[in-house]
Amino acid sequence: MRRRGLFSLQLGFTLLVCAFMFIPIVLSIMAGFTSNYIRGVSSGLTLRWVFEVWALYRDAIGLSLLIALACLAVTLVIGVPTAYVLAKVNHWSTRLIEELLVTPLAIPGLAIALGLIITYGTFRDFRTNWTFILVGHVLYTLPFMVRSVLAVLSSIDLRTLEEGAASLGATYWQRFFTIGLPNARSGIVAGALMVVTLSVGEFNITWMLHTPLNKTVPVGLADSYASMRLEIGSAYTTIFFVMIVPLLIAIQFLAQPRKRVKAPAR
Amino acid sequence: MSGEGHGVPIRLAQCAKTFRDGTRALDPLDLSIAAGETVVLLGPSGCGKTTTLRIIAGLESPDPGGRVFFGNEDVTVVPIEKRNVGMVFQSYALFPNLDVADNIAYGLKVRRVDPAIREQRVEAMLQMMHLEPLRERRIDQLSGGQKQRVALARAIAVEPQVLLMDEPLTALDAKLREELRLEINALLRRLKITTLYVTHDQSEAMALGDRIVVMTHGQVAQIGRPRDIYFSPANAFVANFIGTLNRLEGRLEEGVIVLPGGRLQVPGAPPGATIVSFRPEDVEIVDAAASGDGVLSGTVAGASFLGDRSRLLVEGVASAPVVLETDTRREFNPGDRIRFRIAQERLLMLDDGAKT
Numbered sequence: 001m002r003r004r005g006l007f008s009l010q011l012g013f014t015l016l017v018c019a020f021m022f023i024p025i026v027l028s029i030m031a032g033f034t035s036n037y038i039r040g041v042s043s044g045l046t047l048r049w050v051f052e053v054w055a056l057y058r059d060a061i062g063l064s065l066l067i068a069l070a071c072l073a074v075t076l077v078i079g080v081p082t083a084y085v086l087a088k089v090n091h092w093s094t095r096l097i098e099e100l101l102v103t104p105l106a107i108p109g110l111a112i113a114l115g116l117i118i119t120y121g122t123f124r125d126f127r128t129n130w131t132f133i134l135v136g137h138v139l140y141t142l143p144f145m146v147r148s149v150l151a152v153l154s155s156i157d158l159r160t161l162e163e164g165a166a167s168l169g170a171t172y173w174q175r176f177f178t179i180g181l182p183n184a185r186s187g188i189v190a191g192a193l194m195v196v197t198l199s200v201g202e203f204n205i206t207w208m209l210h211t212p213l214n215k216t217v218p219v220g221l222a223d224s225y226a227s228m229r230l231e232i233g234s235a236y237t238t239i240f241f242v243m244i245v246p247l248l249i250a251i252q253f254l255a256q257p258r259k260r261v262k263a264p265a266r
Numbered sequence: 267m268s269g270e271g272h273g274v275p276i277r278l279a280q281c282a283k284t285f286r287d288g289t290r291a292l293d294p295l296d297l298s299i300a301a302g303e304t305v306v307l308l309g310p311s312g313c314g315k316t317t318t319l320r321i322i323a324g325l326e327s328p329d330p331g332g333r334v335f336f337g338n339e340d341v342t343v344v345p346i347e348k349r350n351v352g353m354v355f356q357s358y359a360l361f362p363n364l365d366v367a368d369n370i371a372y373g374l375k376v377r378r379v380d381p382a383i384r385e386q387r388v389e390a391m392l393q394m395m396h397l398e399p400l401r402e403r404r405i406d407q408l409s410g411g412q413k414q415r416v417a418l419a420r421a422i423a424v425e426p427q428v429l430l431m432d433e434p435l436t437a438l439d440a441k442l443r444e445e446l447r448l449e450i451n452a453l454l455r456r457l458k459i460t461t462l463y464v465t466h467d468q469s470e471a472m473a474l475g476d477r478i479v480v481m482t483h484g485q486v487a488q489i490g491r492p493r494d495i496y497f498s499p500a501n502a503f504v505a506n507f508i509g510t511l512n513r514l515e516g517r518l519e520e521g522v523i524v525l526p527g528g529r530l531q532v533p534g535a536p537p538g539a540t541i542v543s544f545r546p547e548d549v550e551i552v553d554a555a556a557s558g559d560g561v562l563s564g565t566v567a568g569a570s571f572l573g574d575r576s577r578l579l580v581e582g583v584a585s586a587p588v589v590l591e592t593d594t595r596r597e598f599n600p601g602d603r604i605r606f607r608i609a610q611e612r613l614l615m616l617d618d619g620a621k622t
Binding site: 167169178 | 323325345346347348350351352353355357359360361362363372373376377420421424430
């Protein structure tokens with residue numbers, strides 16, 4: 001009997017925690033589809049707010065996706081080879097770089113943005129271009145990509161695998177593409193998911209770097225919460241979800257190992 | 267199969283290796299290996315054997331002044347991928363992203379060998395190493411012995427002019443090690459690839475090597491055929507490292523050594539720090555009545571019956587207990603008195619030269 005009581009208690013507690021986390025999300029999404037939030041669902045459901053947000057912030061949504069994908073491309077091109085070299089070369093300088101790579105995480109986003117503005121703010125064309133925000137995002141997300149790939153490469157004794165490949169006649173680039181990259185796959189996927197999620201949701205740096213013409217979704221979201229009806233902000237949240245979830249699923253799907261064409265053994 | 271007679275002679279000239287932190291891993295070494303010969307580098311860990319192998323492979327470069335020759339070609343500055351060597355690692359180093367057949371095909375693929383020939387060669391390798399049923403297995407689905415077979419097949423598939431093996435059997439259990447050792451031996455005799463084999467296991471070295479290079483502290487202690495090294499070790503280190511050796515330490519008086527268990531004539535003994543020793547199997551058990559110079563006596567402290575022979579631990583002969591091997595017709599039990607003779611020509615006179 002005591003065990004039953006304990007089980008009920010645990011179940012109750014778990015459900016309570018779930019409710020605590022999910023109810024605000026559900027309410028927020030619901031609010032985006034309600035005609036009048038103050039009067040509640042009884043006022044009727046509508047898609048009006050969603051359309052309104054889409055009309056107002058279509059550009060922000062496009063820009064967010066553009067920056068996230070560009071950020072992913074840049075961190076892949078810079079981050080994966082960096083992790084590869086860090087995993088292969090055992091030298092005090094590589095250990096130092098490894099440590100330095102974490103510093104952007106320790107510095108507040110606002111400070112990073114301020115640094116960028118002080119340094120490059122006078123280049124007017126650059127300052128007002130979306131790539132200015134991209135630079136901030138890359139600075140912020142690159143360590144996640146490098147760390148993620150490096151963790152996987154460190155766990156497989158890459159150096160001996162490379163020596164094996166070299167003894168069989170593989171050149172540096174052949175080794176990188178046939179041994180380094182394929183064995184880093186799981187780290188690259190994890191890093192890519194992280195980079196895209198962080199970039200799409202990034203607020204601190206973007207808020208400092210954005211111009212009225214260059215807004216991303218989180219910045220627009222903050223605007224609409226601050227200055228418009230709550231329904232607009234809520235509809236905005238819904239669009240945010242709809243945008244990020246397929247993106248993450250797509251990345252995981254793209255990264256799946258290709259099925260072998262050959263028949264299975266035995 | 268193809269790949270026969272591809273061996274090339276190897277010559278190391280004054281190859282030394284000092285690591286960046288200043289440690290001397292290898293003193294200047296001269297070594298010649300004939301085409302098709304199997305040479306085993308044998309020694310305890312840290313003796314420089316793996317460094318020597320890695321210098322030949324091209325994974326380490328010798329200190330300035332050292333030269334590596336494959337045949338007449340100076341390959342000192344040629345990187346490993348251009349040296350046409352096959353390498354087998356202790357940790358196998360198989361590619362986890364490829365299956366068994368693709369691992370074996372890897373070397374042929376990166377060398378852009380014609381796909382038809384490649385298929386054929388991979389097939390031959392799978393067959394030779396009894397791996398056909400495993401061709402599409404992932405590497406993490408293989409046992410240790412299977413992994414080592416794949417590693418060997420992968421190394422041989424590219425028809426290397428030199429085969430380098432770095433403790434290939436160390437990670438396997440004893441029975442499997444024995445089996446694979448026989449397989450490797452047969453393979454090396456058949457392929458006639460010049461082979462360098464690194465191990466710390468003396469029985470592996472004895473079984474596989476045409477010649478053995480015994481190393482210690484970055485230096486060569488002795489180079490020779492397995493028989494030479496076993497029967498005429500150059501010094502106490504070599505003798506101790508290969509097989510069991512009994513030391514007789516006692517007063518040396520005019521060609522006679524006086525021991526607690528009797529007197530032993532050693533006419534050839536040079537003066538100075540000489541250790542007189544003998545192998546356990548080089549004794550003849552004599553009756554209790556026998557006496558005189560050359561007969562030693564002691565008390566059996568332990569006896570193990572090994573079927574074809576017995577191994578006895580005998581106390582009271584010299585300052586330390588000695589190990590004797592006898593045939594099994596006579597039974598000895600702990601506490602028994604035993605008398606034995608060592609033929610004079612079987613005594614080993616070794617200087618203490620190398621540190622043990």
